[in-house]
Amino acid sequence: MTQLHRESQPRGERSAIEEIERSIMQISWLAQRQFMQLLDEDRFHMTLPQFYTLLHLEQSNEVCKMSDLADATHQSAASLTGVVDRLRDKQLLDRIRDEKDRRQVMVTVTTQGRELISEIKQARREQMQMALAHMAESEVEALILLLDRMLAGMARVLERAENGRLA
Amino acid sequence: MTQLHRESQPRGERSAIEEIERSIMQISWLAQRQFMQLLDEDRFHMTLPQFYTLLHLEQSNEVCKMSDLADATHQSAASLTGVVDRLRDKQLLDRIRDEKDRRQVMVTVTTQGRELISEIKQARREQMQMALAHMAESEVEALILLLDRMLAGMARVLERAENGRLA
DNA sequence: TGATATACTCAAGGTTGTAAATTATCAGCA
């Protein structure tokens, strides 16, 4: 899957985009597979959507509406219901119906959930350290900044697509 | 081969590894969601595993054994059989039984498949261009190099994990 | 009060994932 054939032409904007495109495709696929392997271990036994859902809850540090959680994790409300069900079965989060507006269901991470997230992050960090072990510290610093810049753009594209779909 | 010092970092509370970890997590998730949306459009109607499987075939430019294809795309042989079935139903690839070793099934992409991959790549490029539109060319150049460096490390981690599993 | 909108849940269908069992083929050897 790692077949690079670079164009011999001087790199203009277009082929730079192509390089990024290729890198992102491979990174997404590899990162996903790598992380799935980790989450699938007996000590965690989670799926990707379950993890990202719980992660957002843990980061938001407060209770969270189902609809907000669906927006934040880019899942449909119907999908999220199933994900939350399974997380609740494992006692990693709690459902609370809002007393003011009883249509809404608030979700909050349990202590158990926080601990699991913390363990997974630690394991993930070790995996990442292995992947970055051959890079200089300055390179890693630069990478962080550039990734953040790219992330901002990607988030915009995604939002635009989802808003467009509703129109 | 600089070992990253987890303890002595001057960037607030977080270490460099933690920042990378957070960025990669978000990028993986966003990129995956973004790409899924694209592939799900009526004109493509593909899934992620289907795309990456077809992409590898198109890049390898030759016929490919099922087992090699499974290795390259990090899918199990059982999963791959189903994926290839669906791609064949759409006439994007062909199955050919090898005459020398009749146990083996060779897979090859059709002209139709090549055309679809090309269209998807074009659409993807447009998405990526929007995501990177706000970055300077020099930033994009730097990002390419650093992503490649990281990819190399990630591929190693993944291989090690999969080999370890077989042992 | 009744109409409409919002938020969530449920059910069905499709894809992917794993593990274990099966089929077909090959290769070595007496």
Added chain:
DNA sequence: TGCTGATAATTTACAACCTTGAGTATATCA
């Protein structure tokens, strides 16, 4: 030749997830 074990691909069984569309409960507005 016939036996045996290894290999390649598939099949089967089952679970998880996502999506769509329908349905339910609640809130808001006329």
